[in-house]
Amino acid sequence: MATVTLIINSLDEIAHQYDALFVDLWGCVHNGITAYKSAVEALIKYRETGGKVVLLTNSPRPRVGVEKQLHHLNVPTTCFDTVATSGDSARAAMFTGVVGKKVFFIGEPSDQLFFDPISIIKSPIEVDQVSINDAEGIVCTGPFDGSADPVVNREIFLFAIDQGMKFLCANPDIVVDRGSVRQWCAGALAKMYTEMGGESLYFGKPHSAIYDLARLRLADLSTKITDKKILAIGDGINTDIEGANSEGIDSLFITGGLAAKETKTSINPNPEALNQYISEQKVTCTYSIGYLR
Numbered sequence: 001m002a003t004v005t006l007i008i009n010s011l012d013e014i015a016h017q018y019d020a021l022f023v024d025l026w027g028c029v030h031n032g033i034t035a036y037k038s039a040v041e042a043l044i045k046y047r048e049t050g051g052k053v054v055l056l057t058n059s060p061r062p063r064v065g066v067e068k069q070l071h072h073l074n075v076p077t078t079c080f081d082t083v084a085t086s087g088d089s090a091r092a093a094m095f096t097g098v099v100g101k102k103v104f105f106i107g108e109p110s111d112q113l114f115f116d117p118i119s120i121i122k123s124p125i126e127v128d129q130v131s132i133n134d135a136e137g138i139v140c141t142g143p144f145d146g147s148a149d150p151v152v153n154r155e156i157f158l159f160a161i162d163q164g165m166k167f168l169c170a171n172p173d174i175v176v177d178r179g180s181v182r183q184w185c186a187g188a189l190a191k192m193y194t195e196m197g198g199e200s201l202y203f204g205k206p207h208s209a210i211y212d213l214a215r216l217r218l219a220d221l222s223t224k225i226t227d228k229k230i231l232a233i234g235d236g237i238n239t240d241i242e243g244a245n246s247e248g249i250d251s252l253f254i255t256g257g258l259a260a261k262e263t264k265t266s267i268n269p270n271p272e273a274l275n276q277y278i279s280e281q282k283v284t285c286t287y288s289i290g291y292l293r
Contacts, residue, residue, distance in 0.1 A: 086204025
């Protein structure tokens with residue numbers, strides 16, 4: 001028998017059960033262009049009751065970079081306590097040498113903050129950006145061009161795989177919607193690299209490293225909060241929701257994001273379409289709602 005997911009109308013209905021929220025950003029709090037007003041208001045209200053909000057994002061940027069971006073997107077600091085990024089989780093690994101000291105960088109110029117030292121690594125190695133011919137490994141924060149098919153990297157990947165290079169993926173997301181435009185993310189390149197026979201290393205949702213980082217950020221804010229008192233919120237069924245399940249954390253699936261079409265979401269998802277989608281994805285969620293509000 002198919003699992004029937006409880007559809008709620010507002011965060012208020014369940015918020016009292018949780019002391020902290022792990023909240024995805026893109027598709028939940030903003031659309032890459034501006035903030036969702038109802039989501040911001042819901043998080044502010046939650047914090048006013050004493051709850052803690054950790055923004056848990058697969059952004060390849062360091063925390064400070066994401067905080068600057070949020071300011072430009074009109075996301076106020078009053079709706080969150082701290083930020084944990086896949087970029088910080090991946091940076092920590094890079095500075096321990098998981099892909100070597102000489103790396104070939106795939107990403108946009110604005111992502112150069114990724115190579116700034118991170119305080120949680122006390123004795124970081126020195127990392128140099130070099131050409132693919134001189135590299136020991138690859139660091140990817142995203143495609144050079146988010147609109148280009150990942151296959152444009154095929155020749156570079158063939159060479160790297162032949163040389164035994166590992167591929168560090170700073171953002172496991174496959175795609176993201178910037179407004180109404182869908183773009184490729186680092187996860188699409190890492191998936192292709194693996195399918196071609198290479199080894200990809202992941203540090204964002206749904207993988208455990210970013211949740212460990214989020215718990216550290218949460219511990220810096222308050223007394224210990226157990227996983228049973230944390231609710232994960234996100235629109236990525238294979239990242240946010242699958243990751244929450246793996247960590248033993250309850251989840252609220254935002255159906256109006258990446259899966260809006262599949263779940264036939266208007267204000268809320270169509271129940272039959274939602275349960276069919278969840279069944280096809282083989283991932284369960286504790287609750288669902290059309291949009292965070």
